[in-house]
Structures are given as C-alpha cells and as structure tokens.
Amino acid sequence: MTFSAPTAPAGTTTTAGLLGRVVVVSMTLAVTVYLVPLLVRFQMWTWLVIVLLSAASAAALYSTRRLVPGKYLFPGTFFLAVFLVVPAVLTVQTSFTNFGDGFRGTKEEAITSITNNSVVQTANSPVYNLSVATVGSVSEGPFTLFLVDPATGRVLYGGDGETVREAAPEVTVTDGYVTSAPGYTILSPREVNDAYETVSALTLTVSDSSAIRVQGVRAAFEGTRRMVYDEAADTITDTATNEVYSVEKVGLSERFVNKDGRSLPQSWRQGVGLANYERLLTRxxxxxxxxxxxxxxxxxxxxxxxxxxxxxxxxxxxxxxxxxxxxxxxxxxxxxxxxxxxxxxxxxxxxxxxxxxxxxxxxxxxxxxxxxxxxxxxxxxxxxxxxxxxxxxxxxxxxxxxxxxxxxxxxxxxxxxxxxxxxxxxxxxxxxxxxxxxxxxxxxxxxxxxxxxxxxxxxxxxxxxxxxxxxxxxxxxxxxxxxxxxxxxxxxxxxxxxxxxxxxxxxxxxxxxxxxxxxxxxx
The missing domain is CATH 1.10.3720.10 (MetI-like)
Incomplete structure (x- = not known):
C-alpha cells in the first residue's frame, strides 16, 4: 500500500505563497518609503509618480490570490517602462529645453548662484573656525560646513546654498572646532585639502545681503553680497557699480542683462520649443x-x-x-x-x-x-x-x-x-x-x-x-x-x-x- 502526500485544494493559500506575498509587498513598501522623501527633496516629480504607481500596482497585485496574469506581466512591464519608455520620454522632453552648461537649474538656483558667487570680504567681516563634514563620500560629498564663532562659541552649520542655522547641542567642540556631529563624518584637514576645489565653492546664506564663504582649510568668513536680487522688480543690482541687470532674451534663453547688453554668465533651464531641431537643420x-x-x-x-x-x-x-x-x-x-x-x-x-x-x-x-x-x-x-x-x-x-x-x-x-x-x-x-x-x-x-x-x-x-x-x-x-x-x-x-x-x-x-x-x- 502506498500513500501520497496531501495536496492543498485549489484556491487555498499555502504558507509559502502567503510568505512570498508578504515579502514582496514589504520590500516594495520599504523601497517606496526610502525613495519618496529623496524624490521630493530633489523635486524629481516624474520619478515620484512612477514609484508611487509602481508601488501601488505591486501592492494590489501581490497582496491577493487573484489577478494571476498580472503577477507575471507586471515585472516585465515595469522594467520595460523604467528602462525604455521613461528614458525615451525624458529625452524627448529634454530636446525641447536649453538644458546644458550654464542652464542646469531653476531660475531661483541661478539667482542664488549669481549672488553667492559675488560675496566679498570686508574689513569687518566675521571669521569662523571651519570644520567640513559629510554624510556621504569624504572626497565627493555632499559636504556640510560647521562653523564656530571664536568670540562667542556659537556653532552654526549648513549645506551649499542653504540658510545657515544653529547646530544641535549634541555637536562636540574641541579647541574651537567641531570635532563630531551626530550622523556626520568630520573631514581631516588633509581630506578637506584633497576636496578643496568642491569645498571652496560652497556658500551659506545669512541674509539677502550677506553670505558665508570658505577661506582656506580651517576658516570661513561672512562677507557682503556684491550682487543683490530685487524680487519685486525681478532685477539684480551690482552694488559696487550700481548696474542693474534685468531679464531679457538672449539667443534661445532668458538671462540677466544690463543696459549695455552685457549678460551675467549664469542662466537657468527653460523650454525653447523646436529651437534645438531648428538649429540642427538650419545652422x-x-x-x-x-x-x-x-x-x-x-x-x-x-x-x-x-x-x-x-x-x-x-x-x-x-x-x-x-x-x-x-x-x-x-x-x-x-x-x-x-x-x-x-x-x-x-x-x-x-x-x-x-x-x-x-x-x-x-x-x-x-x-x-x-x-x-x-x-x-x-x-x-x-x-x-x-x-x-x-x-x-x-x-x-x-x-x-x-x-x-x-x-x-x-x-x-x-x-x-x-x-x-x-x-x-x-x-x-x-x-x-x-x-x-x-x-x-x-x-x-x-x-x-x-x-x-x-x-x-x-x-x-x-x-x-x-x-x-x-x-x-x-x-x-x-x-x-x-x-x-x-x-x-x-x-x-x-x-x-x-x-x-x-x-x-x-x-x-x-x-x-x-x-x-x-x-x-x-x-
């Protein structure tokens, strides 16, 4: 006499199947929770929509015993969309813009770059003890500046383009310099020197008229912005020469231009319609x-x-x-x-x-x-x-x-x-x-x-x-x-x-x- 192992009736849920669905849905939710804040932070709205739709589809498909064909079609469709359809659509979108060197960010980022790069040191500019930290690579960043006022012991910090703010009390200061901060790796002077080209370009906003720039490996100064932006008039004024730069179209793109027709080097990403195709076919x-x-x-x-x-x-x-x-x-x-x-x-x-x-x-x-x-x-x-x-x-x-x-x-x-x-x-x-x-x-x-x-x-x-x-x-x-x-x-x-x-x-x-x-x- 022989006995065969019992089999699960059709339509019932096996332990392995249930565990598999739990793992798939849990991993999908974990990845979604990790990606969504990053995509919002960097304003990558297209990818945010893709991630949310994909996560919702995966959760709906793999949390039930039904929709069996969809379980097999979803992975292939997902990777086809992510690696083929979406890049093609983004390429077409980019072809209608002026995206490139000098035209990478938004108008607000361009204004910030212009004004921050105009910071000059004056005779009474405060000087801070500088420590450079990162949450990523010590050679590539992203970098955060920790500043200690030697007169008051006040500790400030911020990343490139951010407004400077008070550091948390948990920050450790030794001999006037920040030596540790929760969640950050403090760079040594040698590491700061190796990454100095990137670190020296960092700027922290203090107010509309002042900002903090790096000065050497261990110091930073609070200087005055030579270029000041007037939001109401949408102009940038050079306080040293009193030249006013207003927005005008130069070539395919808008720029800040003075009355003599001289434009500031930094512009921003803009839609240009079919201009790129026209350049290709007519130039x-x-x-x-x-x-x-x-x-x-x-x-x-x-x-x-x-x-x-x-x-x-x-x-x-x-x-x-x-x-x-x-x-x-x-x-x-x-x-x-x-x-x-x-x-x-x-x-x-x-x-x-x-x-x-x-x-x-x-x-x-x-x-x-x-x-x-x-x-x-x-x-x-x-x-x-x-x-x-x-x-x-x-x-x-x-x-x-x-x-x-x-x-x-x-x-x-x-x-x-x-x-x-x-x-x-x-x-x-x-x-x-x-x-x-x-x-x-x-x-x-x-x-x-x-x-x-x-x-x-x-x-x-x-x-x-x-x-x-x-x-x-x-x-x-x-x-x-x-x-x-x-x-x-x-x-x-x-x-x-x-x-x-x-x-x-x-x-x-x-x-x-x-x-x-x-x-x-x-x-």
Missing part, C-alpha cells in the same frame, strides 16, 4: 556635421553587416563540409574573438594601430597613419569591427546551414549543378530566410555602435578647431560629444539629435524588414 555648421556623420554612420553600419556576414558565411560553409577534419577545434578557435569582452579587444586593437610602435606596422613593415588619417582610421574601424563581429555571423550561419535539408543539395548535384551554383541559388536564399531578420538587428546595433568608435579612435582624427565631430564619429558618438564634449555640454541639442537618430533608425529598420519579406516566399 550650416551643425547641418553639415550631422549630414557627414549620418552618411558615415550608414556606410559603417552597412559595411560592418556585409563584411561580418561574408566572412562568417564563408567560414561556416567551409566548416560545414563533412570532409573537413577537426571541425570542432576550428569552430572553437573561430569563436575566440566573440568570447573576449569587446572593450578589451578594442583597446588592444587600438594599440595595434600605433603608427610608430603598433604590431600591424611593425610586422608588415608599413608606415600607415592608422589613427591620424580619416581614411585609414575608418578602415581600421571596419577591420576591427569585422574581426569582432564575424564569429556571431559564423554561429548564426552554421546553425542555418545545418537546418537546410541535404536532399536539396543532393538533387541539385544530380541535376549537374556546380558547387558555386548550389551555394548561390539554393543555399544562400534558404539561409537568408532565417538570417535576414538578424542582419537587420545587426545593422541597427552597428548604427549605434558607440564602443567601436569611442574605444578605438575616440571619434578622431579631428580637424583643427573642430570638437563636434571627428573623422570616424558616427551619430551616436557625435551625440556624446555634443552632450559631454570639450565645447561644453548641451544636453538639449544632444537630445534633439538622439530623437532624430531614433526616428532614422526606426525608419531604416522598417524599410529593411519590408524588403526582406520577399524572402518569406522562398521555401
């Missing part, structure tokens, strides 16, 4: 750079797909012959370039192309300026990308070849077809039926293959005085250079280029998929 320098990058990107993607496919297909054909000995060994060796991480391969190949000491010129006794000539650099990029990409095509073609019935090739041989005719008229069309969609995805990948350009040539060579695009820059690396390049960050324009690039990639992919539908008739 001759940008339009020519964009067109040049587009043509090279198209050429690079097409040649990369063609070369990798031809090499991979040829090797797959050769190793698909049953008469070939050592097939497994050869196939394993051919997969090595695919097994090595791409960034390592690109850095190694970059050293190979050194004109004076590179392996290629040394072994072949050449003197080719691989990375200083546009033509040679583009050839180097294609050679390297082919070497890195053919193993993938080799794997794909090998699998596709082995799925083609041998009866077809045998029948063709009986009919008198040569090996070349069999390959061209039978094998290749049947293989393309399976491989063509992968060729489209490979084209899209190479159309945005940032690593192949940046790690190998860094976009160069560059013409004299040119920072936007180098000789090997494709559109995506051009976007990177606009956003983070030496000419200054311009995230608004970079986002506009990214949106145009997304549209172009989508249109090209759609055209390619439509073109390869004709292959579906080949059976």
């Amino acid at each position: 001759s320098d940008l339009a020519s750079q964009f067109l040049g990058a587009f043509l090279w990107t198209l050429t690079f993607a097409l040649l990369s797909v063609l070369l990798t496919f031809v090499v991979g297909f040829a090797l797959a054909l050769a190793l698909n012959d049953r008469r070939m000995r050592g097939q497994r060994l050869y196939r394993s060796l051919l997969l090595l370039p695919y097994a090595v991480p791409g960034f390592i391969s690109l850095l190694v190949w970059s050293s190979f192309y050194n004109q004076d000491f590179g392996l290629i010129n040394e072994v072949l006794h050449l003197d080719v300026p691989w990375l200083s000539s546009t033509t040679a650099a583009r050839a180097a990029v294609l050679i390297t990308n082919t070497w890195m990409g053919f193993p993938y095509m080799f794997i794909v073609c090998t699998g596709a070849l082995q799925s083609i019935p041998s009866d077809l090739t045998e029948a063709a041989r009986i009919d008198g077809a040569s090996s070349l005719q069999i390959t061209w008229r039978i094998t290749t069309p049947l293989l393309l039926v399976a491989v063509a969609p992968l060729l489209v995805s490979t084209f899209a990948f190479n159309f945005n293959n940032f690593n192949a350009i940046e790690l190998l040539t860094e976009g160069g060579p560059f013409a004299a005085g040119e920072y936007t695009r180098g000789g090997t820059d494709i559109l995506i690396s051009m976007v990177y250079r606009i956003a983070f390049g030496g000419s200054g960050a311009d995230y608004g324009l970079a986002s506009a280029v990214s949106v145009v690039l997304f549209v172009i990639t989508g249109v090209l992919a759609a055209v390619q998929f439509r073109a390869i539908r004709t292959l579906e008739d080949i059976r």
Whole structure:
C-alpha cells in the first residue's frame, strides 16, 4: 500500500505563497518609503509618480490570490517602462529645453548662484573656525560646513546654498572646532585639502545681503553680497557699480542683462520649443556635421553587416563540409574573438594601430597613419569591427546551414549543378530566410555602435578647431560629444539629435524588414 502526500485544494493559500506575498509587498513598501522623501527633496516629480504607481500596482497585485496574469506581466512591464519608455520620454522632453552648461537649474538656483558667487570680504567681516563634514563620500560629498564663532562659541552649520542655522547641542567642540556631529563624518584637514576645489565653492546664506564663504582649510568668513536680487522688480543690482541687470532674451534663453547688453554668465533651464531641431537643420555648421556623420554612420553600419556576414558565411560553409577534419577545434578557435569582452579587444586593437610602435606596422613593415588619417582610421574601424563581429555571423550561419535539408543539395548535384551554383541559388536564399531578420538587428546595433568608435579612435582624427565631430564619429558618438564634449555640454541639442537618430533608425529598420519579406516566399 502506498500513500501520497496531501495536496492543498485549489484556491487555498499555502504558507509559502502567503510568505512570498508578504515579502514582496514589504520590500516594495520599504523601497517606496526610502525613495519618496529623496524624490521630493530633489523635486524629481516624474520619478515620484512612477514609484508611487509602481508601488501601488505591486501592492494590489501581490497582496491577493487573484489577478494571476498580472503577477507575471507586471515585472516585465515595469522594467520595460523604467528602462525604455521613461528614458525615451525624458529625452524627448529634454530636446525641447536649453538644458546644458550654464542652464542646469531653476531660475531661483541661478539667482542664488549669481549672488553667492559675488560675496566679498570686508574689513569687518566675521571669521569662523571651519570644520567640513559629510554624510556621504569624504572626497565627493555632499559636504556640510560647521562653523564656530571664536568670540562667542556659537556653532552654526549648513549645506551649499542653504540658510545657515544653529547646530544641535549634541555637536562636540574641541579647541574651537567641531570635532563630531551626530550622523556626520568630520573631514581631516588633509581630506578637506584633497576636496578643496568642491569645498571652496560652497556658500551659506545669512541674509539677502550677506553670505558665508570658505577661506582656506580651517576658516570661513561672512562677507557682503556684491550682487543683490530685487524680487519685486525681478532685477539684480551690482552694488559696487550700481548696474542693474534685468531679464531679457538672449539667443534661445532668458538671462540677466544690463543696459549695455552685457549678460551675467549664469542662466537657468527653460523650454525653447523646436529651437534645438531648428538649429540642427538650419545652422550650416551643425547641418553639415550631422549630414557627414549620418552618411558615415550608414556606410559603417552597412559595411560592418556585409563584411561580418561574408566572412562568417564563408567560414561556416567551409566548416560545414563533412570532409573537413577537426571541425570542432576550428569552430572553437573561430569563436575566440566573440568570447573576449569587446572593450578589451578594442583597446588592444587600438594599440595595434600605433603608427610608430603598433604590431600591424611593425610586422608588415608599413608606415600607415592608422589613427591620424580619416581614411585609414575608418578602415581600421571596419577591420576591427569585422574581426569582432564575424564569429556571431559564423554561429548564426552554421546553425542555418545545418537546418537546410541535404536532399536539396543532393538533387541539385544530380541535376549537374556546380558547387558555386548550389551555394548561390539554393543555399544562400534558404539561409537568408532565417538570417535576414538578424542582419537587420545587426545593422541597427552597428548604427549605434558607440564602443567601436569611442574605444578605438575616440571619434578622431579631428580637424583643427573642430570638437563636434571627428573623422570616424558616427551619430551616436557625435551625440556624446555634443552632450559631454570639450565645447561644453548641451544636453538639449544632444537630445534633439538622439530623437532624430531614433526616428532614422526606426525608419531604416522598417524599410529593411519590408524588403526582406520577399524572402518569406522562398521555401
């Protein structure tokens, strides 16, 4: 006689299932409670809405035994929205702004920056004993200043841009300096010196006309603001020269400008409508750079797909012959370039192309300026990308070849077809039926293959005085250079280029998929 373990009736809740739901809901609530105050503090309203909606959805789905399909659909939908949809929407939003260097914060933050940076020390400026603290990294901050008035022993503190306030009684003062504070790490003088570039830029507000600035590693002074903001008139006045700066539009953005047309350097993030797209399409320098990058990107993607496919297909054909000995060994060796991480391969190949000491010129006794000539650099990029990409095509073609019935090739041989005719008229069309969609995805990948350009040539060579695009820059690396390049960050324009690039990639992919539908008739 045998006995089977009792099973829970359908619709009942098991202990493991209940525990699992409790854990999921508890973790969701814990993460939400942690993130919400931070998002409110930094005014990240879009992400706040996403977090609250996601938390509510997760709690509703996993706190009940019902809605079973939703439990499986939610994780994928959540990550799709967070990592794909939301970044795309934010990129489009940014493309309609002037976001970039000098245009990063709000108008209030710009005013604070202008007035705080104008603080000057006077003869009667109070001087405080300074201690620098942090709740994060001792090298990167964020930093908080603790100040001790040597005359009264009064302890003040505050972060950058904040209004200075009284410190809690729990703060420990030794020899006139704060040496410990609850929740903070006090930096040593050496650590303050290492981070001095960041620490010296900190400013604490005292009043509309005065603020505290860092003066050395162990001291700070309370100075007078040279620039004073009048909220009622929305102007900034230079008290030393009595110049008044009012808000006027300069170029795409509003700035504080005096009567002579001279503007203050700091502005703020503003909506500019379609101005970034207009700049891209109408400014001759940008339009020519964009067109040049587009043509090279198209050429690079097409040649990369063609070369990798031809090499991979040829090797797959050769190793698909049953008469070939050592097939497994050869196939394993051919997969090595695919097994090595791409960034390592690109850095190694970059050293190979050194004109004076590179392996290629040394072994072949050449003197080719691989990375200083546009033509040679583009050839180097294609050679390297082919070497890195053919193993993938080799794997794909090998699998596709082995799925083609041998009866077809045998029948063709009986009919008198040569090996070349069999390959061209039978094998290749049947293989393309399976491989063509992968060729489209490979084209899209190479159309945005940032690593192949940046790690190998860094976009160069560059013409004299040119920072936007180098000789090997494709559109995506051009976007990177606009956003983070030496000419200054311009995230608004970079986002506009990214949106145009997304549209172009989508249109090209759609055209390619439509073109390869004709292959579906080949059976």
